[in-house]
Amino acid sequence: MKPDGRVFLKSVFGQISDEWPCVSFSRSSVGTMLRQEFVPGRDILIYVGTLNGNLTEDPEHRGRLLAAVMIEPSQVLETRRIISKNFWSNLGEQWPHAMAVLKAAVMEGPPYPKAHDVIPNAYRQFALMENRGGIVEAIGKERAAVMALPITPLALHLSPDVQAYINIRASVSETPKSIREEATRMADLIINRVRTGGTQRVVTNANRTAPNISDLFSMLTRKWQVDQRGLCALCGGLLLPGTKNKMLQPSADRIDSNNESYDEQNVHITHLACNLAKNKYGTDEFEEWLMALRGNDLRSE
Numbered sequence: 001m002k003p004d005g006r007v008f009l010k011s012v013f014g015q016i017s018d019e020w021p022c023v024s025f026s027r028s029s030v031g032t033m034l035r036q037e038f039v040p041g042r043d044i045l046i047y048v049g050t051l052n053g054n055l056t057e058d059p060e061h062r063g064r065l066l067a068a069v070m071i072e073p074s075q076v077l078e079t080r081r082i083i084s085k086n087f088w089s090n091l092g093e094q095w096p097h098a099m100a101v102l103k104a105a106v107m108e109g110p111p112y113p114k115a116h117d118v119i120p121n122a123y124r125q126f127a128l129m130e131n132r133g134g135i136v137e138a139i140g141k142e143r144a145a146v147m148a149l150p151i152t153p154l155a156l157h158l159s160p161d162v163q164a165y166i167n168i169r170a171s172v173s174e175t176p177k178s179i180r181e182e183a184t185r186m187a188d189l190i191i192n193r194v195r196t197g198g199t200q201r202v203v204t205n206a207n208r209t210a211p212n213i214s215d216l217f218s219m220l221t222r223k224w225q226v227d228q229r230g231l232c233a234l235c236g237g238l239l240l241p242g243t244k245n246k247m248l249q250p251s252a253d254r255i256d257s258n259n260e261s262y263d264e265q266n267v268h269i270t271h272l273a274c275n276l277a278k279n280k281y282g283t284d285e286f287e288e289w290l291m292a293l294r295g296n297d298l299r300s301e
Contacts (some may be wrong), residue, residue: 013055019084024095064112092158098268178241186252187216233268289294
């Protein structure tokens with residue numbers, strides 16, 4: 001953790017474990033907040049056991065500081081694909097969204113440190129309606145008090161989905177931040193289309209059909225850098241990450257619009273203007289328009 005790192009606090013039902021190796025939340029707005037505020041390698045997130053005996057069954061966990069974790073906030077994953085089936089059937093549906101835990105440590109205990117002794121002001125913030133199920137921050141002396149607590153590193157045996165995502169994250173560590181941000185934005189747009197498109201779904205391979213944002217992120221990053229070498233698949237012009245010109249904004253386009261799948265064979269990256277023009281007027285008219293822009297004389301054709 002960096003010297004200027006922030007200490008975030010999340011209420012949880014119990015200790016982190018192989019059966020629930022992720023940070024989960026009920027409201028998508030919590031994920032939005034973490035994506036905006038949490039910086040991996042700089043910040044930490046502290047698990048705080050709830051006082052609810054129906055949720056936090058182990059008395060040793062109630063109202064205690066349980067663990068410190070570093071999460072990857074760039075992607076929101078599905079809790080049901082990460083935790084054990086037993087937990088999902090009993091508790092998981094209450095917290096459908098999740099973020100991968102990259103590193104974890106547990107507080108020394110039991111007995112674990114009491115939250116109201118270490119972070120009394122921040123702990124009281126959990127009682128506010130706007131913070132129910134959300135995140136609060138420990139600042140000042142309370143931040144220092146958390147940082148002084150002894151911990152023991154924990155090796156998690158991560159679910160295949162989380163481990164695959166962490167591997168992807170490592171493989172694109174050399175990818176420029178601007179391209180990673182564009183890949184994340186396009187992947188999020190695809191997931192939103194899937195959720196609101198009725199029967200539309202994302203196909204990630206021949207044997208499984210499911211929206212998987214980590215697979216989409218990997219695919220889009222690879223297509224941009226390797227397959228298309230940074231060029232629009234329709235016009236051949238440069239893709240411009242971070243551009244403020246909406247017409248030039250990179251867009252994930254289905255090659256065959258009649259095929260509802262966003263899979264390896266049916267997705268390429270284009271300028272938004274090229275994508276919209278092709279979809280509205282068809283490939284033939286789009287290509288004719290493109291030839292005219294390039295100075296080809298079409299009068300004899």
